[in-house]
Amino acid sequence: MAQLRVLSSAAARRAAGLCVLEGRSLVGQALNAGAPIRVALRADSAGAPQDEELTNELGGSGVPVVRVGAGVLRQLSGGSRPVSWLAMAALPDEPGPEQAWGDFAVVCENIEDPGNLGTILRSARALGATDVVLTDVVTDVSSRRVLDASRGAVLATRVRRFSSPCAALRALHDAGFQVVVTSPRGRGIQALASVQGRRVALVVGNETDGVSADTEAAADLAVRIPMAGSVESLNVGVATGISLYELRTRMVLAMLTDRIRGTLGREISLTGRFVRELLDEAMRDAEGLSSAQVIALMVVAAERCTPLAELHGDLGVGPAELEELLAPLRDRGWLIVADEGRASAVTLKGEQALAALWPIQEQVEEEVCADLSPEERSTLTALLRRVQNNARQALDRRQGER
Numbered sequence: 255m256a257q258l259r260v261l262s263s264a265a266a267r268r269a270a271g272l273c274v275l276e277g278r279s280l281v282g283q284a285l286n287a288g289a290p291i292r293v294a295l296r297a298d299s300a301g302a303p304q305d306e307e308l309t310n311e312l313g314g315s316g317v318p319v320v321r322v323g324a325g326v327l328r329q330l331s332g333g334s335r336p337v338s339w340l341a342m343a344a345l346p347d348e349p350g351p352e353q354a355w356g357d358f359a360v361v362c363e364n365i366e367d368p369g370n371l372g373t374i375l376r377s378a379r380a381l382g383a384t385d386v387v388l389t390d391v392v393t394d395v396s397s398r399r400v401l402d403a404s405r406g407a408v409l410a411t412r413v414r415r416f417s418s419p420c421a422a423l424r425a426l427h428d429a430g431f432q433v434v435v436t437s438p439r440g441r442g443i444q445a446l447a448s449v450q451g452r453r454v455a456l457v458v459g460n461e462t463d464g465v466s467a468d469t470e471a472a473a474d475l476a477v478r479i480p481m482a483g484s485v486e487s488l489n490v491g492v493a494t495g496i497s498l499y500e501l502r503t504r505m506v507l508a509m510l511t512d513r514i515r516g517t518l519g520r521e522i523s524l525t526g527r528f529v530r531e532l533l534d535e536a537m538r539d540a541e542g543l544s545s546a547q548v549i550a551l552m553v554v555a556a557e558r559c560t561p562l563a564e565l566h567g568d569l570g571v572g573p574a575e576l577e578e579l580l581a582p583l584r585d586r587g588w589l590i591v592a593d594e595g596r597a598s599a600v601t602l603k604g605e606q607a608l609a610a611l612w613p614i615q616e617q618v619e620e621e622v623c624a625d626l627s628p629e630e631r632s633t634l635t636a637l638l639r640r641v642q643n644n645a646r647q648a649l650d651r652r653q654g655e656r
């Protein structure tokens with residue numbers, strides 16, 4: 255209990271790595287946020303069902319609950335209001351430079367009002383910012399007002415502290431962040447900001463002075479939230495909530511686009527599409543056939559007699575489409591469909607046609623592999639076969655599970 259009284263100063267809280275939570279709802283919120291609560295004091299007079307509930311929850315988490323007189327609690331809290339609950343919780347360790355960053359950070363440049371700081375911490379946690387950055391060594395995030403306004407979020411947030419805004423921005427840039435400064439006079443409109451698909455750090459500034467000129471000069475972008483009416487600026491807590499939501503959405507969209515662009519499936523399907531289009535052009539010029547028809551002929555010729563069901567899979571087309579595809583080949587006498595329409599085979603005439611068309615296929619292959627060495631070509635073929643096999647097996651497994 256003596257320690258609780260000592261924790262009234264910011265310096266003592268920082269030295270001990272502890273803070274004081276006041277009131278039932280804050281103690282409950284901190285517990286839900288996973289904060290390490292060391293001990294809780296409950297006033298004798300607190301007898302509501304919610305007090306019992308919290309006592310049980312704390313007990314279930316291994317936190318000792320001590321009952322004391324209401325006067326003792328009031329004295330310990332140092333206030334004039336009656337207090338029903340007090341608890342002592344450990345402050346999260348400030349991460350060192352070696353600890354990895356998340357994707358989205360909020361930088362608070364000299365935010366003075368504890369209510370604003372708490373609001374920013376609460377919004378950061380709710381809207382997916384994983385790191386909150388302080389740009390000085392004095393800002394206190396363990397005061398009662400910050401804890402209250404953050405609803406205990408500060409106890410579950412990674413707060414990084416730097417000696418100056420310049421040091422913070424340097425570390426953020428080194429970690430690959432795009433730094434976006436917000437200001438009522440920012441050059442760009444925030445909703446249109448060209449956020450890239452990489453880490454984003456949002457910088458918000460002091461209540462009176464805003465973001466410093468040095469920080470703005472060192473940032474990658476300076477954006478504004480357009481305002482109607484003759485208002486000089488938004489409250490920093492409100493502006494941070496809007497910016498967090500808007501910039502994070504833009505960042506996720508940009509990352510998504512980049513990630514979709516980089517998927518193997520997209521590469522393979524684009525490659526397939528372009529090669530097929532090229533082959534289509536070449537075959538149409540020569541014989542008025544599509545590449546799918548020539549490939550169908552090749553597949554059947556390679557296997558002598560192919561069940562139609564297998565052809566569906568090889569060509570990736572349905573039964574009606576397959577029928578349409580094979581009809582011109584049958585009409586030319588290149589292909590016969592036998593076994594009551596279940597299997598197909600290439601005729602001698604079809605083999606001769608294939609032999610005549612083969613140089614066109616080779617020419618197209620030469621064109622698409624123009625800058626690949628023979629070794630690269632055979633590696634590519636082997637890798638594609640492995641991907642094909644893996645995909646086929648996974649497909650069989652899934653269909654088997656259904």
Ligand SMILES: C[S@@+](CC[C@H](N)C(=O)[O-])C[C@H]1O[C@@H](n2cnc3c(N)ncnc32)[C@H](O)[C@@H]1O
Pocket residue numbers: 436437438439440457458459460461462463464465477478479480481487488489490491493494
């Ligand atoms: C109260 S404002 C600071 C006002 C200060 N006189 C100025 O001109 O920058 C505090 C912070 O909230 C953010 N902010 C407020 N209004 C904004 C707006 N319209 N657009 C972008 N950021 C804004 C900025 O980060 C700003 O530094």
